[in-house]
Amino acid sequence: xxxxxxxxxxxxxxxxxxxxxxxxxxxxxxxxxxxxxxxxxxxxxxxxxxxxxxxxxxxxxxxxxxxxxxxxxxxxxxxxxxxxxxxxxxxxxxxxxxxxxxxxxxxxxxxxxxxxxxxxxxxxxxxxxxxxxxxxxxxxxxxxxxxxxxxxxxxxxxxxxxxxxxxxxxxxxxxxxxxxxxxxxxxxxxxxxxxxxxxxxxxxxxxxxxxxxxxxxxxxxxxxxxxxxxxxxxxxxxxxxxxxxxxxxxxxxxxxxxxxxxxxxxxxxxxxxxxxxxxxxxxxxxxxxxxxxxxxxxxxxxxxxxxxxxxxxxxxxxxxxxxxxxxxxxxxxxxxxxxxxxxxxxxxxxxxxxxxxxxxxxxxxxxxxxxxxxxxxxxxxxxxxxxxxxxxxxxxxxxxxxxxxxxxxxxxxxxxx
Amino acid sequence: xxxxxxxxxxxxxxxxxxxxxxxxxxxxxxxxxxxxxxxxxxxxxxxxxxxxxxxxxxxxxxxxxxxxxxxxxxxxxxxxxxxxxxxxxxxxxxxxxxxxxxxxxxxxxxxxxxxxxxxxxxxxxxxxxxxxxxxxxxxxxxxxxxxxxxxxxxxxxxxxxxxxxxxxxxxxxxxxxxxxxxxxxxxxxxxxxxxxxxxxxxxxxxxxxxxxxxxxxxxxxxxxxxxxxxxxxxxxxxxxxxxxxxxxxxxxxxxxxxxxxxxxxxxxxxxxxxxxxxxxxxxxxxxxxxxxxxxxxxxxxxxxxxxxxxxxxxxxxxxxxxxxxxxxxxxxxxxxxxxxxxxxxxxxxxxx
Numbered sequence: 001x002x003x004x005x006x007x008x009x010x011x012x013x014x015x016x017x018x019x020x021x022x023x024x025x026x027x028x029x030x031x032x033x034x035x036x037x038x039x040x041x042x043x044x045x046x047x048x049x050x051x052x053x054x055x056x057x058x059x060x061x062x063x064x065x066x067x068x069x070x071x072x073x074x075x076x077x078x079x080x081x082x083x084x085x086x087x088x089x090x091x092x093x094x095x096x097x098x099x100x101x102x103x104x105x106x107x108x109x110x111x112x113x114x115x116x117x118x119x120x121x122x123x124x125x126x127x128x129x130x131x132x133x134x135x136x137x138x139x140x141x142x143x144x145x146x147x148x149x150x151x152x153x154x155x156x157x158x159x160x161x162x163x164x165x166x167x168x169x170x171x172x173x174x175x176x177x178x179x180x181x182x183x184x185x186x187x188x189x190x191x192x193x194x195x196x197x198x199x200x201x202x203x204x205x206x207x208x209x210x211x212x213x214x215x216x217x218x219x220x221x222x223x224x225x226x227x228x229x230x231x232x233x234x235x236x237x238x239x240x241x242x243x244x245x246x247x248x249x250x251x252x253x254x255x256x257x258x259x260x261x262x263x264x265x266x267x268x269x270x271x272x273x274x275x276x277x278x279x280x281x282x283x284x285x286x287x288x289x290x291x292x293x294x295x296x297x298x299x300x301x302x303x304x305x306x307x308x309x310x311x312x313x314x315x316x317x318x319x320x321x322x323x324x325x326x327x328x329x330x331x332x333x334x335x336x337x338x339x340x341x342x343x344x345x346x347x348x349x350x351x352x353x354x355x356x357x358x359x360x361x362x363x364x365x366x367x368x369x370x371x372x373x374x375x376x377x378x379x380x381x382x383x384x385x386x387x388x389x390x391x392x393x394x395x396x397x398x399x400x401x402x403x404x405x406x407x408x409x410x411x412x413x414x415x416x417x
Numbered sequence: 418x419x420x421x422x423x424x425x426x427x428x429x430x431x432x433x434x435x436x437x438x439x440x441x442x443x444x445x446x447x448x449x450x451x452x453x454x455x456x457x458x459x460x461x462x463x464x465x466x467x468x469x470x471x472x473x474x475x476x477x478x479x480x481x482x483x484x485x486x487x488x489x490x491x492x493x494x495x496x497x498x499x500x501x502x503x504x505x506x507x508x509x510x511x512x513x514x515x516x517x518x519x520x521x522x523x524x525x526x527x528x529x530x531x532x533x534x535x536x537x538x539x540x541x542x543x544x545x546x547x548x549x550x551x552x553x554x555x556x557x558x559x560x561x562x563x564x565x566x567x568x569x570x571x572x573x574x575x576x577x578x579x580x581x582x583x584x585x586x587x588x589x590x591x592x593x594x595x596x597x598x599x600x601x602x603x604x605x606x607x608x609x610x611x612x613x614x615x616x617x618x619x620x621x622x623x624x625x626x627x628x629x630x631x632x633x634x635x636x637x638x639x640x641x642x643x644x645x646x647x648x649x650x651x652x653x654x655x656x657x658x659x660x661x662x663x664x665x666x667x668x669x670x671x672x673x674x675x676x677x678x679x680x681x682x683x684x685x686x687x688x689x690x691x692x693x694x695x696x697x698x699x700x701x702x703x704x705x706x707x708x709x710x711x712x713x714x715x716x717x718x719x720x721x722x723x724x725x726x727x728x729x730x731x732x733x734x735x736x737x738x739x740x741x742x743x744x745x746x747x748x749x750x751x752x753x754x755x756x757x758x759x760x761x762x763x764x765x766x767x768x769x
Contacts, residue, residue, distance in 0.1 A: 008536050017647040031569070031734060120647045122731025123640060128469035219639050219669040219730045380670070399648045 012247040017120045017402045024064040036393045043416040049101040055342025064150035067414040070109035070357045072101045077155040081352040081363040087347045093308040095261040100299035103292040109357035110285050117406035121223045157318045158311035167195045178204035200293045210401030224279035228392040230403040239384035242359025247273035254355035278407040342371040381416035427547045454670040455485035468727040492641040495659035498668040507561035512664035515554025519668040522547035529688045529707040541599040552578040555653045562656035570652025572645040578740035581633040587749035592683045594756050605687035609693030613684040622752045631676035639729035675717035
């Protein structure tokens with residue numbers, strides 16, 4: 001009798017639900033997974049090494065490109081580590097702006113995750129609904145920083161510039177008449193804060209829409225309940241953080257446990273799952289979107305009432321205003337020095353972790369006193385999650401592998417770095 | 418002119434005349450069918466687009482109306498790639514095997530009273546046979562491609578079609594019991610009376626099961642595990658390109674229309690007017706030809722197929738199987754007894 005062999009399937013990297021460039025070697029018994037072996041490194045760009053060769057500020061842009069669906073939070077981790085080394089604290093207004101944009105980014109990330117996860121399981125419409133809202137959020141990014149994705153907005157010592165007083169508007173064209181454009185511009189009449197406030201008012205109803213499509217849907221429950229179960233103990237051992245850990249019932253959120261910036265002044269709850277399966281992680285993330293909206297609303301309230309600088313007034317760290325640079329020799333020198341050589345960071349090392357939408361995003365910087373890091377190490381939250389792929393998928397079927405990759409919320413920009 | 422044509426016609430032997438008439442009839446059925454298949458792809462993209470707050474194709478022709486033609490042209494001009502490890506004969510035969518039965522099944526479908534290519538007594542059986550043969554195309558495609566994804570798709574397809582064929586067959590037995598015939602024309606005529614005389618009321622569970630099995634048979638969401646894009650990429654036709662791929666799509670959409678039309682014929686009174694038996698409205702809508710009603714009902718079911726696709730996630734393969742064997746088949750068997758009893762005791766208004 002012929003020996004029965006397992007079926008080895010090469011899943012990815014060119015697979016529609018490989019979330020970029022994941023390559024899985026699946027050993028299957030029929031449709032049942034016996035072993036899943038994730039291969040990484042196809043999106044490796046050497047971010048950590050590149051950071052060693054250029055002044056500190058020039059690496060902020062690389063941080064956006066790590067987890068390219070939660071751009072500003074990556075920047076936040078890096079910038080906080082530098083501030084810790086430098087021993088500076090940004091102005092309070094900058095801290096509020098950072099917290100607000102962290103939460104906007106969290107919603108951006110969770111929308112992308114929700115859409116991709118639903119699409120993996122076959123529900124197409126949620127994906128496009130999610131992109132409708134992402135459009136507004138990316139417009140907010142664009143209005144503030146000038147870029148829709150890779151913002152490079154946070155700087156050591158604050159943020160690059162204050163929030164704009166006016167929201168950019170659509171203009172009539174061959175394809176959109178004045179009337180249509182007027183309708184599109186309805187909520188863009190005021191400042192950026194007005195637009196964000198309008199968004200926070202609309203957003204909970206949108207979340208209700210996604211939930212209508214998924215939460216009580218029998219097929220959705222069939223596909224997610226009991227899939228990829230991780231016990232709280234095992235989740236800790238595997239190094240899970242963020243929604244993956246909270247989905248297993250472990251209440252751990254750096255925003256509450258080690259508050260940074262002004263998170264200690266914010267009123268919000270940490271959603272926690274019970275069973276540790278895909279469905280609970282889905283519920284946790286949905287609730288996180290609602291909680292993020294709450295935080296954004298609080299930030300808007302504060303930012304409206306309080307004005308002030310958004311950048312430290314330290315010319316050895318932050319560039320002078322352009323007007324003074326044109327007429328003032330000292331400012332010109334400062335500008336020249338900052339944009340060529342950069343600033344030097346005192347000798348030492350610092351590890352800072354922020355609550356990234358995907359988990360704990362840690363940045364470890366070692367400085368030898370030069371104008372660039374001696375070593376930069378990034379702890380990507382997705383990495384330990386992906387490492388658990390084998391354990392989570394074993395014994396499940398091929399279709400569940402896709403659902404489990406989806407629930408892990410992996411983005412290869414940060415895993416491969 | 419006309420006389421000379423008639424003369425020419427008369428000169429042809431009678432057998433050849435019959436053959437020519439049949440060929441003409443086939444063309445009259447198949448040409449609009451393929452046209453509607455093309456435009457259902459456009460309808461699908463448009464309907465789903467509007468459900469997903471986008472616009473859909475609007476660049477080719479006015480409002481995107483020429484999109485299917487552009488698509489067809491593109492597929493025609495594309496290279497047909499034959500994978501080196503594939504079995505070349507089976508690889509080419511598979512799409513033919515898929516589309517042949519999908520078109521052949523149409524020969525017994527009546528479009529109006531008496532408007533049918535072949536008024537066969539065993540029409541229902543013939544359709545069941547034809548739709549079952551179609552799965553060979555899929556299995557052979559998956560096997561001949563010599564690709565693991567295609568192979569998984571073919572295996573899933575074989576299992577799924579076999580299971581759903583049973584539920585579908587039982588649903589058809591219910592129709593046979595109720596209509597007292599296997600001939601589709603007689604089944605429709607047995608539903609004469611009014612909207613309430615149609616079989617959708619006494620056969621409601623069978624109707625639903627037929628519709629959902631139809632979804633499974635044509636590999637549509639939420640039962641599209643055979644093609645499951647996010648799992649096995651495209652399933653059985655992952656290695657196909659150009660026209661061979663297009664032929665699979667043609668077969669799939671032709672099957673969708675067929676299933677929807679059969680739903681209309683067997684459960685919703687076919688070409689019968691929904692206003693039959695209603696005093697004023699019946700006369701008012703008298704002028705509407707039966708085929709319009711049939712097409713309207715078919716379109717409604719096709720819309721349902723598209724709507725499902727925009728709404729539902731996909732079942733997992735084993736869940737599809739469980740639904741087929743543990744839910745659909747028991748329900749059909751139980752309901753067959755109910756229908757049988759209703760027929761025996763001549764329950765009005767359907768079976769008197």
